[in-house]
Amino acid sequence: MPLKNDRLLRALQRQPVDVTPVWIMRQAGRYLPEYRATRTKAGNFLTLCKTPELACEVTLQPLTRYPLDAAILFSDILTIPDAMGLGLHFNEGEGPVLTQPLRTKAQIDQLGIPDPNIDLKYVMDAITLIRRELAETVPLIGFAGSPWTLATYMIEGGSTKHFQHTKALLFEQPQLMHNLLHKLAQALVLYLNAQVAAGAQALMLFDTWGGVLTTRDYLEFSLRYLKDILQGLTRHHQGQPIPIILFTKDGSEWLEHLAATGCDAIGLDWKIPIGQARARVGRQVALQGNMDPGILYASPDRIRQEVATILDSFGQGSGHVFNLGHGIHPQVDPEKVAVLINAVHELSAGYHQPFNKLDPQS
Amino acid sequence: MPLKNDRLLRALQRQPVDVTPVWIMRQAGRYLPEYRATRTKAGNFLTLCKTPELACEVTLQPLTRYPLDAAILFSDILTIPDAMGLGLHFNEGEGPVLTQPLRTKAQIDQLGIPDPNIDLKYVMDAITLIRRELAETVPLIGFAGSPWTLATYMIEGGSTKHFQHTKALLFEQPQLMHNLLHKLAQALVLYLNAQVAAGAQALMLFDTWGGVLTTRDYLEFSLRYLKDILQGLTRHHQGQPIPIILFTKDGSEWLEHLAATGCDAIGLDWKIPIGQARARVGRQVALQGNMDPGILYASPDRIRQEVATILDSFGQGSGHVFNLGHGIHPQVDPEKVAVLINAVHELSAGYHQPFNKLDPQS
Numbered sequence: 001m002p003l004k005n006d007r008l009l010r011a012l013q014r015q016p017v018d019v020t021p022v023w024i025m026r027q028a029g030r031y032l033p034e035y036r037a038t039r040t041k042a043g044n045f046l047t048l049c050k051t052p053e054l055a056c057e058v059t060l061q062p063l064t065r066y067p068l069d070a071a072i073l074f075s076d077i078l079t080i081p082d083a084m085g086l087g088l089h090f091n092e093g094e095g096p097v098l099t100q101p102l103r104t105k106a107q108i109d110q111l112g113i114p115d116p117n118i119d120l121k122y123v124m125d126a127i128t129l130i131r132r133e134l135a136e137t138v139p140l141i142g143f144a145g146s147p148w149t150l151a152t153y154m155i156e157g158g159s160t161k162h163f164q165h166t167k168a169l170l171f172e173q174p175q176l177m178h179n180l181l182h183k184l185a186q187a188l189v190l191y192l193n194a195q196v197a198a199g200a201q202a203l204m205l206f207d208t209w210g211g212v213l214t215t216r217d218y219l220e221f222s223l224r225y226l227k228d229i230l231q232g233l234t235r236h237h238q239g240q241p242i243p244i245i246l247f248t249k250d251g252s253e254w255l256e257h258l259a260a261t262g263c264d265a266i267g268l269d270w271k272i273p274i275g276q277a278r279a280r281v282g283r284q285v286a287l288q289g290n291m292d293p294g295i296l297y298a299s300p301d302r303i304r305q306e307v308a309t310i311l312d313s314f315g316q317g318s319g320h321v322f323n324l325g326h327g328i329h330p331q332v333d334p335e336k337v338a339v340l341i342n343a344v345h346e347l348s349a350g351y352h353q354p355f356n357k358l359d360p361q362s
Numbered sequence: 363m364p365l366k367n368d369r370l371l372r373a374l375q376r377q378p379v380d381v382t383p384v385w386i387m388r389q390a391g392r393y394l395p396e397y398r399a400t401r402t403k404a405g406n407f408l409t410l411c412k413t414p415e416l417a418c419e420v421t422l423q424p425l426t427r428y429p430l431d432a433a434i435l436f437s438d439i440l441t442i443p444d445a446m447g448l449g450l451h452f453n454e455g456e457g458p459v460l461t462q463p464l465r466t467k468a469q470i471d472q473l474g475i476p477d478p479n480i481d482l483k484y485v486m487d488a489i490t491l492i493r494r495e496l497a498e499t500v501p502l503i504g505f506a507g508s509p510w511t512l513a514t515y516m517i518e519g520g521s522t523k524h525f526q527h528t529k530a531l532l533f534e535q536p537q538l539m540h541n542l543l544h545k546l547a548q549a550l551v552l553y554l555n556a557q558v559a560a561g562a563q564a565l566m567l568f569d570t571w572g573g574v575l576t577t578r579d580y581l582e583f584s585l586r587y588l589k590d591i592l593q594g595l596t597r598h599h600q601g602q603p604i605p606i607i608l609f610t611k612d613g614s615e616w617l618e619h620l621a622a623t624g625c626d627a628i629g630l631d632w633k634i635p636i637g638q639a640r641a642r643v644g645r646q647v648a649l650q651g652n653m654d655p656g657i658l659y660a661s662p663d664r665i666r667q668e669v670a671t672i673l674d675s676f677g678q679g680s681g682h683v684f685n686l687g688h689g690i691h692p693q694v695d696p697e698k699v700a701v702l703i704n705a706v707h708e709l710s711a712g713y714h715q716p717f718n719k720l721d722p723q724s
Contacts, residue, residue, distance in 0.1 A: 162691045167656030171664050214632050214654055250612065253633060270576050271615060292576055294529030302533050329524045 003201075005138045008070040012202060012243035012265045012286050014319040020311065020348035021069035022341050023141070026327035027062040028074045032334055034061050045090045049076050052125035059130050063138065065334065066341045069321075070138050070202070071130060073195070075123055077145030077206055080187055081154045083114035101157030103165060105173075108180050113187045116194035123191075124198040131199035142200025144192055146207035146248075147184035147229075148222035151177070163212055170221060177221060185225045189232035196237050204245040204267065205229065211250025218254060227261045245288055249326065252277065259284040270325030275313035287314070288321040291340075296324075296332040300339045307343040316351050365563075367500045370432040374564060374605035374627045374648050376681040382673065382710035383431035384703050385503075388689035389424040390436045394696055396423050407452045411438050414487035421492050425500065427696065428703050431683075432500050432564070433492060435557070437485055439507030439568055442549055443516045445476035463519030465527060467535075470542050475549045478556035485553075486560040493561035504562025506554055508569035508610075509546035509591075510584035513539070525574055532583060539583060547587045551594035558599050566607040566629065567591065573612025580616060589623045607650055611688060614639065621646040632687030637675035649676070650683040653702075658686075658694040662701040669705040678713050 003009070007021035029035055038058050042048040049055060059074040078096050082088035087099035102108055114120060130140055153159070155166045170177050192203050210222040226246055235242055246258050247267030258266045259281035268277055268289030277287055295306045307322075314320045322344045328337070365371070369383035391397055400420050404410040411417060421436040440458050444450035449461035464470055476482060492502055515521070517528045532539050554565050572584040588608055597604055608620050609629030620628045621643035630639055630651030639649055657668045669684075676682045684706045690699070 162693065163656055164659055164691065164693055167654070168659035171657055171660035171668075211633075215634055215638075217654075250633075252615065271573075271612075272577055276577075292529070292579075294525055295533055297526055297530035298533035306533075329526065331524065331526055 001136045003136050003139060005069055008139050008141075008321060009202060009241075009243060011318050011321050012245065013241065014286050014317075017318050017352055018349065018354075019345045019352060020314075020320050020322050022322035022344040023068050023070040023072065024062070024324055024328050024337065024340075025072075027066075027068065027072065027337075028058045028060075029328060030330035031328055031332045031337075032061055032065070044092075045076075046088065049074070049079065050122045052122055052129050055122075055126040056129040056133060059126070059140075060133055062337075063134075066338055067345065068138065068341060070141055071134055072141040072204075073123070073127060073130065073143060073200065075126070075143070077143075077150065077208075078153060079120060079123060080114070080144065080150055080184070080191060083116075083119040084111050084154075084187070086154055095159035096153065097158045098153060099157070101165070102154050102180065105176055108176060108183075111180070111183055113183065113190065116191045120191060120194070124194055127195055127198040127200055139201035140199060141202045141204055141245075142192065142195035143204040143206060144188050144195075146205050146210065146222060147181040147188065147225040148213075149207050149209045150184050151180055152209050154180070163209075170217065174220075181221060181225045182228075185228045185232075188229050192229070193232075193234050196234050196242050200242070201240065202243045202245065203233070204247060207246065207248040207251065210248035210254075215253065218248075218251075219257065222248070223254070223257055223261065226258075226263075230262050243286075245321075247288070255281050265321065267323070268325060273313045274310055274320070275315060278314060278319075282319060286319040286321065288323050290325045291323070293324045293326050293329055293332075296328065296336045296340065300336070303336060303339050304343040304347070307340060308347050311344070311348050311351055314351070318352065322348070363498045365498050365501060367431055370501050370503075370683060371564060371603075371605060373680050373683050374607065375603065376648050376679075379680050379714055380711065380716075381707045381714060382676075382682050382684050384684035384706040385430050385432040385434065386424070386686055386690050386699065386702075387434075389428075389430065389434065389699075390420045390422075391690060392692035393690055393694045393699075394423055394427070406454075407438075408450065411436070411441065412484045414484055414491050417484075417488040418491040418495060421488070422495055424699075425496075428700055429707065430500065430703060432503055433496055434503040434566075435485070435489060435492065435505060435562065437488070437505070439505075439512065439570075440515060441482060441485060442476070442506065442512055442546070442553060445478075445481040446473050446516075446549070448516055457521035458515065459520045460515060461519070463527070464516050464542065467538055470538060470545075473542070473545055475545065475552065478553045482553060482556070486556055489557055489560040489562055501563035502561060503564045503566055503607075504554065504557035505566040505568060506550050506557075508567050508572065508584060509543040509550065509587040510575075511569050511571045512546050513542055514571050516542070525571075532579065536582075543583060543587050544590075547590045547594075550591050554591070555594075555596050558596050558604050562604070563602065564605045564607065565595070566609060569608065569610040569613065572610035572616075577615065580610075580613075581619065584610070585616070585619055585623065588620075588625075592624050605648075607683075609650070617643050627683065629685070630687060635675045636672055636682070637677060640676060640681075644681060648681040648683065650685050652687045653685070655686045655688050655691055655694075658690065658698045658702065662698070665698060665701050666705040666709070669702060670709050673706070673710050673713055676713070680714065684710075 007017045010017050055074045152166045243264035245265040246263045252271045265286035270292040274290045369379045417436045514528045605626035607627040608625045614633045627648035632654040636652045
């Protein structure tokens, strides 16, 4: 059965669409009262991630409220370090903690590659369940963290301001850092391919901390492994292409490098106008973004005005997936999200030619 | 009496130097045991800032240890909001708190412009004292926060992750935001000119949070006020030019805009190679930076190697003030700072022509 709404997949491949598709990073999240209720029921964040029925429930919550063009798996990028034995937990009100941070060569040498269908079976079960519940209404996006981003958490043992241990390892023992990143890239290929086999119809790689590196170190320690992963990924499944989005937060200096990896789309933060990004790389890839999440503190009129500005900046034609430039903030009023999504659909029609999905020439 | 070491002032004006000058953001700071001792003696951070003898003592501590080419006033950017009546204090282990955050038009309308020689007399006294103690060995840098950066603290009431109230004000009531920024720019012109009159020999403006804005909003709400300040500043004092450095953290996209403000130098973070920045703007301004602060977790050899890379990236000639791309981290071993400073002086000689300071043709 074909997807009822395939705008996201079409836009990621720069094929014609009727209106610009939109989804929102962290759309299943704390700004929604129904999410907070399910999280309370779960007891803690990790149980929410690890219980397929609950992960499915929160994944679908924003789709019930809003006419979104995609669902994204509810999970966390740290499921991989957890499956590698680093002992993930979340303390209330604080960030994630990995109880066994990596500091020695012996620890890195001993790391095993998780079998996603055993060690991360709960993720695959959630995907299967979500696909069934979605019933081909909109596509489901799977995701993972980049090797570099995961390495920072694994070495520091959690969130960090100064990346002390990570940078010490990078500068002092670059080969050991490469060993870790290579293992993570291998693990991520298996994990993402398993997500596709379970039902993910597009994939996104989150390189949250690539932007703390110099250009030289970004290319060597982050981008290189994004490229390696892209080469290992199944790009088609059951006759359908699986588009892949790369997102390096604070990475707008490196758009040309990201575009040259062979990905289908680049996620943009809100630093540069999307039209400028399109001029730099738009012939190679689609673009996702790039509204300042802070706009959702403004009034409905101001939000619509900003949507219009961004649509106009991208200009005519397909290849744009509307999104915020980073995750939605927990303080946002859910009504504002409805304003944003409706504005994208209403205001974008003029940027697309009328087309007939059944006509292959369209 | 002329300065014994005027490398900093010469490099900021792109005049010949024997070796590349170097200083370090937050060089008087928590990584130094003698700083921690003085801070303990003061009781809290704000007393340290507000007691000229103690501010002078910590300003000079790194100069006693290292052959630095400049001193920088020990103070805090939030002295201005404090002098405007917002009630600054620092809770141990947390960030700054302003007990009277700005949320209404009435509050912004009522804000007065502080008289720096009365309301911030302790800063001017510290400068006078530091200049006397320095005895013309190296120049003293004065500084302030940018209007935009100060506004974020004043509106949020302290540090913030999401800039919720600031962005709501910016997007909903831009004119009110402009009123606040305009007042801050006026206050900063008076404050910085008073610092020069008291003895500051160069000035630096820290735009710590400019990088959380879109390009459009950065130009309208941050850069514009940096320009206004530059037009109001005394650029000469007692026959000496007063060079001005602008630093927008995460602002490497906007170097051309920064260079066009009429400043003397731009501070760079570590995102892009300094040679690339020089190619973009080096005919207009000097550049300060741009080593990743994380390099100081590495070995002496690795630090020297990185210094060599950055010197080589900048290339031949004057116009480079060596520095980290952001403040030094509190965890750094003070011995590593000595390695860095000595490496800059030793390894940079080959990038400068031998010259005679007394020869005006040099």
